[in-house]
Structures are given as structure tokens and as C-alpha cells.
Amino acid sequence: xxxxxxxxxxxxxxxxxxxxxxxxxxxxxxxxxxxxxxxxxxxxxxxxxxxxxxxxxxxxxxxxxxxxxxxxxxxxxxxxxxxxxxxxxxxxxxxxxxxxxxxxxxxxxxxxxxxxxxxxxxxxxxxxxxxxxxxxxxxxxxxxxxxxxxxxxxxxxxxxxxxxxxxxxxxxx
Numbered sequence: 001x002x003x004x005x006x007x008x009x010x011x012x013x014x015x016x017x018x019x020x021x022x023x024x025x026x027x028x029x030x031x032x033x034x035x036x037x038x039x040x041x042x043x044x045x046x047x048x049x050x051x052x053x054x055x056x057x058x059x060x061x062x063x064x065x066x067x068x069x070x071x072x073x074x075x076x077x078x079x080x081x082x083x084x085x086x087x088x089x090x091x092x093x094x095x096x097x098x099x100x101x102x103x104x105x106x107x108x109x110x111x112x113x114x115x116x117x118x119x120x121x122x123x124x125x126x127x128x129x130x131x132x133x134x135x136x137x138x139x140x141x142x143x144x145x146x147x148x149x150x151x152x153x154x155x156x157x158x159x160x161x162x163x164x165x166x167x168x169x170x171x172x173x
Contacts, residue, residue, distance in 0.1 A: 009119065011112045018115030 014113075014115030014119060015108055015111040016115065017118045018111035018113070021114055021118045022111070
């Protein structure tokens with residue numbers, strides 16, 4: 001029985017596949033959302049402009065009082081209170097950063113799981129080794145050779161003319 005060389009696809013590739021699937025799912029909802037927002041904009045925008053103009057006019061009239069209040073706050077500032085507040089805020093930021101890190105790890109795990117499902121439903125026998133094609137950009141315009149690097153994800157790429165690789169890809173499909 002011939003030995004088949006199978007490799008496990010790395011989790012970042014599954015995460016990328018999951019993110020792509022999620023993006024496609026969300027992009028399918030965009031046309032309906034755009035139409036809804038366009039209708040809402042046409043009906044609500046004129047009234048909101050008038051409200052904002054009134055608010056801006058009122059705020060401009062209050063500016064001298066606001067500036068005077070800020071000047072007084074600067075004079076009355078207690079540096080010890082500021083230090084204590086900064087320490088307290090640093091603790092809150094640290095706690096929030098840890099929570100964000102945990103949430104990011106959970107999202108990554110969800111994307112990997114979603115990507116695993118995407119790969120398994122789109123690639124029959126997804127445990128088999130995938131073949132990657134990498135298009136090499138020419139170093140200069142004069143050195144353009146119209147070559148494609150072809151090889152396995154874990155192997156060493158070999159240069160082949162792009163036309164042959166394109167024909168091979170269409171025959172597979």
C-alpha cells in the first residue's frame with residue numbers, strides 16, 4: 001500500500017478561511033442594509049440638520065462660560081487626586097486589556113472552527129495535502145518572465161510558466 005503524505009493544515013489557515021467565510025456571509029447582507037440606510041437618510045436627514053444647527057448655535061453661545069470653567073478647574077486641580085485617579089485608571093485598563101485578550105483568543109478559536117468546517121465542505125478529503133500556487137512578482141519590468149511558483153504548501157516551490165499552470169488548474173476544475 002503506497003504511503004500518502006498528509007499534513008495537518010495550520011490553525012491560522014483555518015482561521016483565515018473562517019474569516020473569509022464570515023466576511024462573505026456579512027457582505028451578502030450589505031445591499032439590503034444600504035437600501036435601508038438610504039431610505040432612512042432621505043427621510044431623517046433634513047430634520048436632523050436643523051436640530052444640529054440649533055445645538056451648534058447654543059454651544060457657541062456657551063463657549064465663554066465653558067472656557068472660564070476650565071480655567072478655574074486648572075487652578076483648583078489637586079495633583080494627589082490626579083495621581084490616585086491615574087493609578088485606578090491603569091488598573092482598569094489592565095483588566096480591560098486582559099478581558100480583550102481572552103475575547104480575542106475566543107474569537108480566533110471560533111474562526112479556526114468555522115474555517116475547519118469551510119475547508120472540509122469545500123475540499124473533498126481535506127486531510128490531503130493542499131497544493132499552493134504563488135505568483136512571483138518580477139524584480140524589474142525587463143526581467144518579467146511570466147512564471148508561477150508551483151509546489152506543495154510544505155514543499156519547495158518550483159518555477160513553471162504561468163500558462164502551463166493555468167491550463168493544469170482548468171483541467172482539475
